[in-house]
Amino acid sequence: MATTTLPAAHQVGRSLPRLEAREKVTGRAEYTHLMRLPGMLHAKIFRSTVAHGRIKSVDVSEARKVPGVYAVYTSEDVRKVIPNPYYGPAFHDQPILAIDKVHFVGEPVAVVLAFDPHVADQAVQQIVADYEELPAVFDEVEAAGNKVLVHDELKPAGTFADLKHLKGRKGTNIALDFRLRRGDVEKAFASAAHVFEHTFRTQKVLHLPFEPFASIADYRDDGVTIHSSAQGPSFVRTEIARLLGWPENRVRIKVPYLGGGYGGKLYIKMEALALAMSMLARRPVKVALTMEEQFYTITKHPSTFRIKSGLDKDGKIVARKCEVWWNGGAYADIGPRVTQKSGFTASGPYDIDNVWIDSYAVYTNLTPAGALRGFGVPQLVWAYESHTDMIARALKRDPLEFRKQNLLRDGRPQATGTILKDAAIEKVLDRIAERLNWKRPFDKGTGTLRRGRGFAVALKAVISPTTSVAIVNVAGDGSATLYCGTVDMGQGSDTAMAQMVGEVLNMPAESVRIVPRDTDVTPYDMGTLGSRSLFHMGHAVRLAAEDARAKIAALRAELGEPEGSNAPLGDLFRKKYGMQAGNIIGTGTYKPDYIPPDADGLTANATPFWMVAGTGVEIEVDTETGHVRVTRLINVADVGKPINPKIVETQLSGASLMQLGFSMFEKMHLDGGQVTNASLADYKIPGIHDVPLLMENETVETVQENGPFGAKGVGELATFGLSPAIANAIDDAIGVRLMELPLNAEAVFRALRVKDNKPLGDE
Amino acid sequence: MAARTINFTLNGRPVTADVKPHHNVVELLQSQFALTGARESCGQGLCGCCTVLVDGKPVSGCLYLAVFLDGADVVTVEHLAEPGKLDPVQEAFIECGAFQCGYCTPGFIMMSKALLAQHADPDDQQIRDYLTGNLCRCAAYPEIVNAVKMAARKSKAGSTG
Numbered sequence: 021m022a023t024t025t026l027p028a029a030h031q032v033g034r035s036l037p038r039l040e041a042r043e044k045v046t047g048r049a050e051y052t053h054l055m056r057l058p059g060m061l062h063a064k065i066f067r068s069t070v071a072h073g074r075i076k077s078v079d080v081s082e083a084r085k086v087p088g089v090y091a092v093y094t095s096e097d098v099r100k101v102i103p104n105p106y107y108g109p110a111f112h113d114q115p116i117l118a119i120d121k122v123h124f125v126g127e128p129v130a131v132v133l134a135f136d137p138h139v140a141d142q143a144v145q146q147i148v149a150d151y152e153e154l155p156a157v158f159d160e161v162e163a164a165g166n167k168v169l170v171h172d173e174l175k176p177a178g179t180f181a182d183l184k185h186l187k188g189r190k191g192t193n194i195a196l197d198f199r200l201r202r203g204d205v206e207k208a209f210a211s212a213a214h215v216f217e218h219t220f221r222t223q224k225v226l227h228l229p230f231e232p233f234a235s236i237a238d239y240r241d242d243g244v245t246i247h248s249s250a251q252g253p254s255f256v257r258t259e260i261a262r263l264l265g266w267p268e269n270r271v272r273i274k275v276p277y278l279g280g281g282y283g284g285k286l287y288i289k290m291e292a293l294a295l296a297m298s299m300l301a302r303r304p305v306k307v308a309l310t311m312e313e314q315f316y317t318i319t320k321h322p323s324t325f326r327i328k329s330g331l332d333k334d335g336k337i338v339a340r341k342c343e344v345w346w347n348g349g350a351y352a353d354i355g356p357r358v359t360q361k362s363g364f365t366a367s368g369p370y371d372i373d374n375v376w377i378d379s380y381a382v383y384t385n386l387t388p389a390g391a392l393r394g395f396g397v398p399q400l401v402w403a404y405e406s407h408t409d410m411i412a413r414a415l416k417r418d419p420l421e422f423r424k425q426n427l428l429r430d431g432r433p434q435a436t437g438t439i440l441k442d443a444a445i446e447k448v449l450d451r452i453a454e455r456l457n458w459k460r461p462f463d464k465g466t467g468t469l470r471r472g473r474g475f476a477v478a479l480k481a482v483i484s485p486t487t488s489v490a491i492v493n494v495a496g497d498g499s500a501t502l503y504c505g506t507v508d509m510g511q512g513s514d515t516a517m518a519q520m521v522g523e524v525l526n527m528p529a530e531s532v533r534i535v536p537r538d539t540d541v542t543p544y545d546m547g548t549l550g551s552r553s554l555f556h557m558g559h560a561v562r563l564a565a566e567d568a569r570a571k572i573a574a575l576r577a578e579l580g581e582p583e584g585s586n587a588p589l590g591d592l593f594r595k596k597y598g599m600q601a602g603n604i605i606g607t608g609t610y611k612p613d614y615i616p617p618d619a620d621g622l623t624a625n626a627t628p629f630w631m632v633a634g635t636g637v638e639i640e641v642d643t644e645t646g647h648v649r650v651t652r653l654i655n656v657a658d659v660g661k662p663i664n665p666k667i668v669e670t671q672l673s674g675a676s677l678m679q680l681g682f683s684m685f686e687k688m689h690l691d692g693g694q695v696t697n698a699s700l701a702d703y704k705i706p707g708i709h710d711v712p713l714l715m716e717n718e719t720v721e722t723v724q725e726n727g728p729f730g731a732k733g734v735g736e737l738a739t740f741g742l743s744p745a746i747a748n749a750i751d752d753a754i755g756v757r758l759m760e761l762p763l764n765a766e767a768v769f770r771a772l773r774v775k776d777n778k779p780l781g782d783e
Numbered sequence: 784m785a786a787r788t789i790n791f792t793l794n795g796r797p798v799t800a801d802v803k804p805h806h807n808v809v810e811l812l813q814s815q816f817a818l819t820g821a822r823e824s825c826g827q828g829l830c831g832c833c834t835v836l837v838d839g840k841p842v843s844g845c846l847y848l849a850v851f852l853d854g855a856d857v858v859t860v861e862h863l864a865e866p867g868k869l870d871p872v873q874e875a876f877i878e879c880g881a882f883q884c885g886y887c888t889p890g891f892i893m894m895s896k897a898l899l900a901q902h903a904d905p906d907d908q909q910i911r912d913y914l915t916g917n918l919c920r921c922a923a924y925p926e927i928v929n930a931v932k933m934a935a936r937k938s939k940a941g942s943t944g
Binding site for chain 2: 040229278281310709
C-alpha cells in the first residue's frame with residue numbers, strides 16, 4: 021500500500037480506534053499467558069503457609085515420585101545456577117525461592133516442573149515444609165517501631181544513588197524515609213488560630229489484571245529469551261543480565277500485549293523464577309499464575325496518614341504536617357519510590373508556607389506492595405482531601421470557597437519549592453463545581469434515603485528523571501515502522517505513538533506499524549508506569565520522527581527535488597537506489613531535566629509536568645443498611661492537549677471505576693498474614709451494575725507547553741479524587757465521617773450507629 | 784487417567800479430540816485447536832473471559848468439562864468474523880472503544896451475541912443484567928453498553944437491508 025498517497029490530515033487529536041482493535045475483538049491478540057513454546061515445561065509453585073518463619077526442612081521426595089513430574093527444585097538448586105538469587109528494583113531483597121526464612125504467607129518455597137500442568141499441581145500438594153515460626157508484624161505503624169524485624173539486614177540495589185546509605189543497615193523495618201521541611205511548621209502551629217489533626221487509613225487491595233502474571237524463559241548457554249507480561253522490558257533485561265553476570269545483549273525480553281497491568285507487572289516479577297527453572301531444566305519453562313496466586317505476588321500499599329493543619333483566623337492554611345507510613349510488605353519492590361515520589365505532594369494542591377512531610381516505606385510480613393495506578397497518590401489524596409473537607413465543615417466554610425482560598429496556582433512554589441506551571445488546578449475545580457451545580461441547593465433526600473454530594477482535587481508530580489528512546493524506520497516504499505519499548509497494556513499507547521509519528525511524517529496513523537516489544541530490537545525505555553509514557557516516550561517518538569523527516573528532506577535535496585516537492589517517499593528511494601530499497605532511520609532520546617531533592621526534600625525542579633485531576637460525586641445512602649450508591653460520577657482532568665480524545669475518555673472512565681472498587685468494597689481480608697478471600701468469588705471487583713448511571717468525563721482546555729504536541733499523561737488521573745469525594749458526600753448526606761477505606765455498608769452503618777449513640781460491637 | 788475420544792462441531796467443522804475427564808473446554812481449545820480467544824482468568828466461572836457458545840448457549844469454558852462437548856455444536860469468538868468482514872458486535876466494540884487491554888473482550892462479545900440472539904433490541908437495563916456475569920478489570924463497562932446497543936442497530940440494519 022502506498023501509504024503516502026492517502027490523505028494526511030492532522031493525526032494528533034483524532035479519536036482513532038486502537039490499532040490493535042481487530043486482533044482483540046477476534047480473540048487473536050497475543051498474551052504471554054496464552055503462549056506455548058515447543059518442549060515447554062509448566063512450573064507450579066509451593067508456597068509458604070506461615071507469615072514469618074525459619075525453614076527447618078522442605079521435603080520434596082513424595083512430589084518427585086508423582087508420575088509425570090520432570091523435576092522439583094528449591095532454593096538450594098537455584099543457588100547452584102544463580103549464586104546470589106536476590107532481585108528487586110530498589111532493593112535486592114527478594115529471593116527467587118525462599119532462602120533460610122519465609123517472610124510472608126504465599127512466598128514461593130519450591131517449584132514442580134512437568135509437561136502437564138495438572139501433574140505439577142498435584143505434585144505440589146505432596147511437598148511438606150517444616151517451619152520454626154517467628155513473630156510476625158503486619159501493621160505499618162507497629163512495624164515502624166522495629167519490635168519485630170522482617171529482615172536482618174537491608175540490601176539496597178545500586179540502582180538508586182539516594183538509597184546507598186541504607187546498605188547493610190540492621191535493626192530496622194524502614195526501607196526508606198523521605199522528609200521534606202519547608203518553613204517552620206511548629207512555629208506556625210503555635211500561632212495558628214485553628215489546628216486540626218486527623219489520621220486516615222487505606223486497606224490492602226490489588227491490581228488483579230485478568231491476564232495473571234506469566235513468564236516463559238528459554239535459557240541457552242549463549243543467551244536467554246524471556247517472554248513476559250512485563251510493563252518494563254528494559255528493566256527486566258537489566259535485572260536478568262545482572263543475575264546472570266552477562267552483558268545485556270545476551271538477554272532478550274519479548275512482551276506481547278498485556279491483559280492489564282495497572283502497575284502490577286512493573287519491574288521484575290516471575291521472570292527470575294522462570295529463568296532459574298529454565299537454567300536447571302535446560303528447557304523452556306512457563307510460570308503462569310492463577311488468579312488466586314496474584315494475591316501472593318504484589319498489591320497496593322496499605323497506608324496510615326496522620327495529617328495536621330494550622331489555619332489563621334481568615335481560614336488560610338499556614339502550616340501542614342504530614343506523616344505517612346506505607347505498608348510495603350515483605351519485599352521492597354518499588355515501595356521506596358512510592359514513598360519518596362508521592363511524598364513530594366503529600367500536602368496536596370494547596371499553597372502552604374510551612375510544610376513538614378515524613379514518609380516511611382515499612383517492611384511487614386505481608387504480600388509485597390508496589391505501584392498501583394497512582395504511585396501512592398490516591399492514598400494521599402484520600403487523606404488530604406478528606407481532611408480539607410473536614411476543616412471546611414468545622415469552620416462552617418463552603419468546601420469550594422475554602423479550597424479556592426488556599427489553592428496552589430501557577431507561578432507559586434509547590435511544597436518542594438518547584439514553581440507550579442501548566443497545572444490547571446483551579447480550572448479543574450471550577451468545572452467540577454459547575455457540573456455539580458455546587459452553588460445551587462441540592463435535594464438531600466428524606467426518610468431512610470439520604471443524598472449528598474462531594475468532590476476532591478489532586479496534584480501529582482510525575483516520576484522523574486526517566487529516559488525513553490525510540491526509532492522510526494522508513495522503508496523503501498515509504499511506509500514507516502516505530503520501535504519503542506512502551507508496553508500497550510490497554511492504555512492505547514501504540515495508537516497514540518502512531519498518531520505522533522503520523523503527525524510528523526504527514527501520514528495516516530493507521531499506516532504506521534508498531535513493532536511488538538522485543539529488547540533485541542526495541543530500544544531502551546525506563547518503563548510503562550506512572551502516566552509517564554505519553555510524555556517521555558512521546559517526546560522520544562516525536563524526536564525520532566523529526567530526525568527521519570530531516571533525513572528525508574536531506575534526501576530530497578540530494579536528489580535535486582524542488583523546494584516544497586511532494587514526491588511520494590517511495591519515489592525518492594527508487595530514484596536514489598534504482599529500485600525499492602534502502603531505509604531512513606530516525607532516532608530520538610528524551611530525558612527531562614530534574615534536580616534531586618536536597619536533605620530537606622526541596623528542589624527547584626521536582627518534575628517535568630504536573631498531573632491534575634478532580635472528581636465530583638452525588639450519592640444516595642440507605643440509612644437502614646448503610647449502603648451507599650454513587651448516582652453520578654464526574655471526572656475532570658488536565659491532560660494538556662489530548663492526542664486521542666476517545667482513548668483519553670476511556671482511560672478516565674476506567675481509572676475511576678477501578679478506584680470505585682478500591683473506595684467502596686475491595687479489601688484483602690487478612691488473618692495472621694493469610695489472605696482469606698484470595699479469589700474473585702470472595703474479593704469483589706466492580707461489575708457492570710456498579711457503574712453509576714450518570715458518568716461524565718471532561719478534559720479542561722489546556723496545553724502542556726513542554727509536552728509532545730501539548731500533551732501529558734492520563735492513565736492514573738481519575739483514580740486520585742474519587743475516594744475522598746465519596747467520603748465527603750457521605751458526610752454531606754448523613755453527617756458521619758469515615759476515615760478508613762473501604763466505604764462499605766458495614767462501615768457506614770457502624771458510623772451511623774455511633775452517631776446515634778448505639779455503637780455495634782465488634783463482628 | 785484414561786482419555787476419551789469425543790466428536791463435536793467446532794466453528795462449523797466436525798472435529799475429534801482425545802480428552803481426559805478433568806480437562807475443561809478452555810484447555811481443550813487452546814491445547815488441541817490453538818484457539819486462545821476463550822481464556823481462563825478467574826478459574827471459577829465468575830469473570831466470563833472463557834465464554835463460548837455450546838449449542839447456542841453461552842457457557843464458562845473454564846468450568847465446562849471438555850467431555851461434555853461430545854456431539855455438541857461449539858462456536859468461539861474466532862468464528863464470528865468472515866475474511867475481511869467483522870461481525871456487527873465486533874465492529875461495534877471497536878467503534879465504541881469497548882475495551883482496553885482486550886483480555887475479557889472475546890467473552891463479552893460472545894455473551895453479547897447470545898444476548899442479541901434472545902433480545903434483538905435490548906435496553907440498557909437488559910444489557911446490564913445480561914452481562915453481569917462478565918467482568919472487565921479495565922472497566923470499559925459504559926462503552927460496552929454502548930457497543931451492544933450499536934451492534935443491535937447494525938444487526939437490524941444488516942438483516943433488513
